[in-house]
Amino acid sequence: MAPLEDLCAFTAVARHGGFRTAARATGTSASRLSEAIRRLEAQLGVRLLHRTTRSVTPTEAGGRLLARLRPVLEEVDQALEEVNDWKNTPAGRLRLNVPVSASRLVLPRIVPAFMAAYPDIELDVVADDRFVDVLAEGFDAGIRYGERLEKDMVAIPIGPRTQRFAAGASPAYLDKHGWPRHPRDLLRHACLRGRFSSGASPAWEFVRRGETVKLEVNGPLVVGLGGTVDLAVEAAVAGAGVVYLFEEWLAPYFERGELEPVLAPWWPRFDGPFLYFAGRRQLPAPLRAFVDFVKAFDRDLPPG
Template sequence: MSKPTLTDLRAFMAVAEHRSFRLAADLLGMTRSSLSHAIRGLEDKLGARLLHRTTRSVSVTEAGERLLNRLDPLLHDLDTALEEVAGAHGQLQGRLRINGNEAAIRLLLQTVVPTFLARYPGVELDLVAEGRLVDIVGQGFDAGIRLGEAVPKDMVAVRLGPDIRFLAVASPDYLAGHPAPKVPDALAGHQCIRQRLPSGKRYRWEFSKRGQSLEIDVPGALTLDNSQLMVEAAVAGTGIAYVPEPYARAALDDGRLVAILEDWCPRIPGLFIYFSRNRHAPASLRAFIDAIREAAEK
């Protein structure tokens, strides 16, 4: 029996972990037909079926589970050894995939990415900005970036930035014709710029003060799904928007917007980068987190 190659074994692990030939092929930089051929060849060499395949799903056989359980720690130790040698000489290689919301990816591009790529030219950064919260492991990402309250509890999380708050904001022109509300319930008498969440639901504005918390389904003739567009609509005098403070900061500083209900807008945990505690964190991810920490100290 010819022995399986390391490439064969990594191909099997990718398919077994992600339960998808398409996703595994994309991550490995292979065509699906080449990956399928490699898996068939591995099964022939071992004389055992490792994967159950249908047109809709992929699952691991009992023999495949046994192999996967033995391979995982072995390849983890091998990867660690190789990464330590390469990292010691500034020669990290490979692709680092990170999923985050638009604000998080924009922050990385401004503060971390240029320095990181200059330091590690062998690493390819694949940054995906999307509003919906995804299963980073199932979708093949090395890490995710979200507000602290949205990070799954079973993940390792590293703070990316300071606490933030959502602010209710409106233009001086709007407030000239509509006196600013003093309490959240008074929003019922205003035109509000509502927000559509990635799930399709409308966001209920959340307020808190001295232990009292409120969630309000505000009225309004305009609904948007992008915080930056909501800020622009508020600047134009369309109504009151409720957005993360960084989006509105420039317009607040130059007077195009005014913050209202500030005492009802407490700070919440800011952005965190997170990854699975059950999977090996590649050296490129550890280096990226170090770069984030360096940027935060400046």
């Protein structure tokens, strides 16, 4: 009988389509996974994976093995989770995929208290602007906004129920270039834009009294909607142009007077984020603990 560790390694590599991706998802090394696959193929006497410089895909034999292994390994996971239920506190690893905005604006209020309540849970958070399949990428759950939720997932609110996008510019910039009075005035201003990893740049949207204005703005700086967003904010503070971002992100700069609110009556509201996960029959203990904690945390928040 092949070792369970090697079978799990094969399943991870086949599911993630590569050794490095599978290594990140499972918390091990690509070389260790590769050695496990070599042992398994040698023991079975068949090739299980096609390997190229660009991809790793199952052979016909590997595909059949994968199809049979998946339900078996899911049963093993569920059996271990049932044992976990007997512990006084849940333990194990919880992997979350979240947008950068959630890692900055939502999770800091929740994570410290959750870690204190569940010291045996290892929380692994990846901030990413890509729209990923959380299960295929090896995550237990994710945080996304309503328009990006997958239909077959369970979703619960996490964080504020509504949010706004805000525009801001430094006093020096506005003194030099003037105040926009209507969103279309921004077409004549230097706008500091964001771009997804896909290459798409979201439009700037403004809403007032039933009128919606969407703009494809231009400007001297484009930043990735990930770790480089702060560069756009600092550039705006330095007088380089107008920045458009979550209101909570810009609020400290407004309070300190480093930025001035621009077109505030036009700032659009939208529904807040959701924690989403697969509707499994039995959730892994760390995920179940986090879901329950988020629900309780939300109930304890003061109204408004």
